[in-house]
Structures are given as structure tokens and as C-alpha cells.
Amino acid sequence: MLALGVQSRRLAAAPNKIDDTLNTGIKQRKIPAVSAMAATATETFYSGVFGRGVTPDSIFSIASMTKPIAATAAMQLVERGKVGLDEPASNYVPELAKAQVLHGYFTSGKPVLRPPAKPITLRHLLTHTSGFAYDFVSQEMFEYAKKNPGESLPVLIFEPGARWQYGTSMDWGGKLVEAISGQNLEQYMQINILQPLGMKDTSYIMTADKYDRLVSSYQKEPDGTMKENPRKLPKPPKTYSGGGGLYSTPADYTRFMQMILNRGRAGKEQILKSATVEMMSTNQIGDLSAGRLKSSQPELAADVDLHPGATDKWGFGFLINPRAYEQGRSESSLAWAGILNTFFWIDPIRGICGNVMMQYLPFGNKEAIGLLQDFERSVYANLPPLG
Numbered sequence: 001m002l003a004l005g006v007q008s009r010r011l012a013a014a015p016n017k018i019d020d021t022l023n024t025g026i027k028q029r030k031i032p033a034v035s036a037m038a039a040t041a042t043e044t045f046y047s048g049v050f051g052r053g054v055t056p057d058s059i060f061s062i063a064s065m066t067k068p069i070a071a072t073a074a075m076q077l078v079e080r081g082k083v084g085l086d087e088p089a090s091n092y093v094p095e096l097a098k099a100q101v102l103h104g105y106f107t108s109g110k111p112v113l114r115p116p117a118k119p120i121t122l123r124h125l126l127t128h129t130s131g132f133a134y135d136f137v138s139q140e141m142f143e144y145a146k147k148n149p150g151e152s153l154p155v156l157i158f159e160p161g162a163r164w165q166y167g168t169s170m171d172w173g174g175k176l177v178e179a180i181s182g183q184n185l186e187q188y189m190q191i192n193i194l195q196p197l198g199m200k201d202t203s204y205i206m207t208a209d210k211y212d213r214l215v216s217s218y219q220k221e222p223d224g225t226m227k228e229n230p231r232k233l234p235k236p237p238k239t240y241s242g243g244g245g246l247y248s249t250p251a252d253y254t255r256f257m258q259m260i261l262n263r264g265r266a267g268k269e270q271i272l273k274s275a276t277v278e279m280m281s282t283n284q285i286g287d288l289s290a291g292r293l294k295s296s297q298p299e300l301a302a303d304v305d306l307h308p309g310a311t312d313k314w315g316f317g318f319l320i321n322p323r324a325y326e327q328g329r330s331e332s333s334l335a336w337a338g339i340l341n342t343f344f345w346i347d348p349i350r351g352i353c354g355n356v357m358m359q360y361l362p363f364g365n366k367e368a369i370g371l372l373q374d375f376e377r378s379v380y381a382n383l384p385p386l387g
Contacts, residue, residue, distance in 0.1 A: 015046055021378040022356075022371070023050045029367035031358055032218050032226050035060070037250040038354040038379045041261040044254060046379065052216070059201055059213045060357045062253065063244040063338030067170045069256060070242030071126055071317025073177045073188055075276050078122070082180050085126075088119035092179040093172060096120050099154040101131060102144055111144060113153075116160055124160045125173040126316040127284050131156025133167035135296065141167070142296035164290040164314060174242020185240035196269040197259055199252040204245050206234045214247070217340055218360035219299070226360060244338070250355050257346050257353035260334065281334055281348065283313035283320055290314040293364065301339065304364035318346075328376040341368040345376065354379055 018036075026034050033051030035058055037044060049056055077083050083092065090097035099120060100113035116131070124130035132154070133141040140157045154172075157165065174185050181188050186204045194202050206214060211233045218226040237245060259265065260281075264272030272280075291312040293304040306312070306319070313320040318334035329335070330349035337343045341363055344355035356375050358368055 015048070015382075017382055018046050018375070018378045019048050019050075021374050022048055025371045025374050026051050029371060030224065030226065031367055031371060032228075032360060033215060034356060034358050034371065035215075035250050036354070036356040036375055037254050038352060039254050039258060040352055041258050044251070047250065054215055055213070057201070057213055057249060057251075058215050059206075059210060059247050059249055060215050060342055060359055061217065061338070061340055062246050062248045062342050062357070063340055065248070065253065065336060065338040065342055065344060066244045066246040067242065068317040068336060069189060069193060069246065070170050070174050070177065070185070071280065072193055072256075072272060073185070073242075074122060074126060074173050075272060075280060075316060076192060077177060077180050079273055079276055083122060083176065085123040086121050089122050089125060089172065089176055090119060093175045095175075096154060096172060099131075099156055101156045101159055102140065105147075109147065111148065111155075113155070116156060118160055120156075120160050120172075122173065122176060123284070125169040125176070127314050128164050128166055128169050128290070129161050129285060129288065130167075130169045130172070131158045131160050131162070131165070132169045132172065133157050133165045136300045137166050137293040137295055139294070139296045164285055164288045166293055168243055170317075171241050171243040174240065177242065178240070185242060193256075193271060196271060197252075197255045197266050199248065199255055202246055202248040202252045204240050204247070205236045206247055208233060215357075215359045220360060220362060220365065250357055253344060253355050254353065257344060257355070260346050261348060261351060261353055280316040280318060281320070281332070282315055283322070284316055285314045288313075291319045295362075298362060300361055301363040302365045304369070306335070306369070325376070328373070328380055337363070339363045341365075343368075343372045350380075350383070352379070352383065 022034055033054040035049045035054055038046040101116050103112040103114055105111055120130050135142040135145045178184055217229045221227050259271050263274040264277045289311045295301045295303050307321050310323045319336050321333055322331055324331045329345050329347045333345050333347040335345040341358040346353045356372050
């Protein structure tokens with residue numbers, strides 16, 4: 001366990017209490033390993049690692065925690081006047097002009113597909129209101145993919161702007177960043193976000209010299225046991241995705257979260273304008289509801305409702321909770337997660353952020369959500385005094 005800085009000294013015995021929460025939690029829930037960190041805008045006040053094969057500098061596959069970083073890349077281009085939030089995204093990614101909306105099926109079983117009534121925009125992609133859906137959290141997309149294997153046509157399950165649905169929107173957002181910048185996402189993010197933030201262990205590419213630090217991933221079996229997946233150095237990707245694919249550490253991701261807490265600034269680096277962070281942190285989907293996931297493939301993900309009884313919102317790249325969590329994050333906090341049960345939140349009101357990283361499927365099962373909630377409540381119960 002590592003605790004740093006003035007804030008950590010004020011915590012006194014509190015780190016031990018958070019340690020106990022995590023250590024006891026993974027044993028009771030039979031989770032192989034966990035790494036967690038909590039910080040203010042300027043200092044880390046908690047860092048702990050527990051379980052098999054995990055150390056303070058371990059590297060995790062963060063999957064969809066890539067999305068907020070890709071959203072940051074897109075918003076940098078908006079700031080520079082390279083793209084408008086509400087112009088057709090097909091101006092830059094022509095394939096999007098071929099998108100079709102699924103309107104059911106003919107009696108023959110052939111899908112009824114029609115062009116969308118309005119074009120997909122970057123705003124739609126950043127807010128998951130484009131109509132694109134992952135098949136593992138959309139029964140409609142799951143059935144379409146099953147009936148039309150190998151189909152490459154961009155298919156939407158609803159008209160752009162009609163509702164919120166988690167899916168491949170940010171994959172397309174990443175393609176837009178590449179098209180406008182003339183760089184692939186690895187190059188663009190390294191130059192414009194990751195290196196300026198000092199995120200030295202964050203990349204789409206897992207190198208041989210860092211491979212021993214990569215945490216093993218697991219699959220929870222029907223009998224409750226955890227089966228470790230075979231370990232092999234991942235090959236460099238042929239393409240890069242705005243929706244997932246980054247490797248990172250809790251410390252690196254904390255640097256990204258601190259930049260958001262600091263309204264786009266990191267030391268002498270201005271990654272985003274303050275007004276841009278404000279936009280990203282504000283509800284951008286109106287009366288729509290965000291964040292609930294209904295699984296169609298339980299081996300990959302459970303049904304997830306991170307904030308039962310609440311109607312959460314979405315900004316540009318972040319889930320937003322208009323109502324505070326019980327004994328946890330304040331209202332208007334920002335959050336999201338990765339499919340291997342990596343989670344983060346950013347609380348601008350209290351001026352803190354936290355992440356907790358596991359590495360197993362299915363996503364969002366009761367054990368993972370339980371550990372996340374316990375960690376969050378323990379952090380808030382043991383916050384350093386203000387001032």
C-alpha cells in the first residue's frame with residue numbers, strides 16, 4: 001500500500017481501513033486481484049493492491065475506459081475548429097453515409113433497413129445517441145448480428161438522437177479523429193494527451209518489456225470459480241479503436257482524472273479549455289436516460305444499473321449522476337467503466353477522483369459492483385479534512 005503527500009498524512013489510520021475494505025472484499029467475493037487509487041486534484045491520498053499477480057505498477061486492459069480519452073481527443077479537434085459537433089460526421093468518415101436504421105424484419109426474415117431521417121453527428125457519437133449498439137447489451141443488435149453474420153453495413157437500431165444506447169459510437173468517433181488529424185489514435189493520443197499528462201504506461205500497444213506487468217484476465221465459470229485466460233503477449237493492433245483497447249495503470253488514469261478535476265489543466269499543460277471540460281461534464285442528452293445496460297450475453301456482462309432509482313445522464317464521454325450516491329460521490333460526478341470490471345469516478349464538488357481495477361468477466365456482476373461500492377464508500381468515509 002502506498003499513500004503520498006500532505007493529504008495522506010491527514011488521513012492518519014484511514015488507509016488501513018480502505019485496505020481492509022479491499023482485502024476483505026476480494027476474499028469474500030472470490031475476485032482474483034484488485035488495484036485501486038483515490039486522489040484530489042493535485043495529490044494521491046490512497047493506493048492499494050491486493051490479490052494474485054498485482055503490484056503498484058501493474059498494467060490493466062481498461063477497455064471502455066478508453067472512451068473518455070477518445071472523447072477528449074475529439075473535443076480537442078472541436079476546440080481547434082476542425083470539426084463541428086452538429087455537422088454530419090460522414091463529412092470526415094464517408095462510411096457513415098451508408099448507415100441504415102433497422103425497422104424490423106420482412107416475413108422472409110430479411111431486415112427492413114432505411115436511411116436515417118437525419119445524419120449522424122459527432123454529438124450523437126459522443127453521447128451514445130447515434131443508434132449504434134453493442135450486441136452484448138442490445139437484444140435488437142444481438143438478433144440482427146445473429147441473422148446477418150459478417151454484415152459490414154453500419155446498422156443503427158434507432159434514429160439518431162432518439163434514445164441513449166451503449167455501443168460502438170466512440171469507435172466511429174475514433175475514426176473521425178484519425179481522419180481529421182491524419183494520425184492514428186495511438187499517435188494522436190500520445191502526442192496530444194498521454195505524453196503531456198505523463199501517462200507513460202498508457203498505450204494501445206503492449207510491449208515485451210512491460211508484458212510481465214500485465215495483469216492476467218479471468219472468466220467466472222458457472223460454478224463460481226475463476227478460470228485464468230492463457231497469457232500471451234498481445235500483438236500490436238492493426239487498427240485503433242476509440243471505444244476500447246488501451247492498456248493503463250491506476251496511477252496513469254488518475255492523471256487523466258486529475259486533469260478533468262483541474263478543468264483541463266495538468267501542470268503547465270492545457271489539455272482542454274475550461275469551457276470544454278464544462279461541456280463534457282454537463283448533461284448533453286436532455287430528458288433521455290443513460291447508463292442502464294440490459295445484457296444479451298450473460299457470459300460477457302450482467303444487467304447493470306449503477307444508480308438504481310435514479311435517471312442518470314450523459315455528457316461528452318462521461319456518465320453523469322444528477323443525484324448523489326448514498327455515502328458516496330456527489331451529484332454531477334462523472335464516471336464510466338471497462339468490460340473487465342475497471343471503474344472510475346470524478347467528483348468535482350468534493351474535488352476527488354477514484355478508480356478501482358479488476359480484470360475478469362462478466363462485467364458488472366454483483367461481486368464487482370459490490371467491491372466498487374464498498375471502496376467508494378470507504379474513500380468518502382475516510383476523506384482528508386478540507387483545507
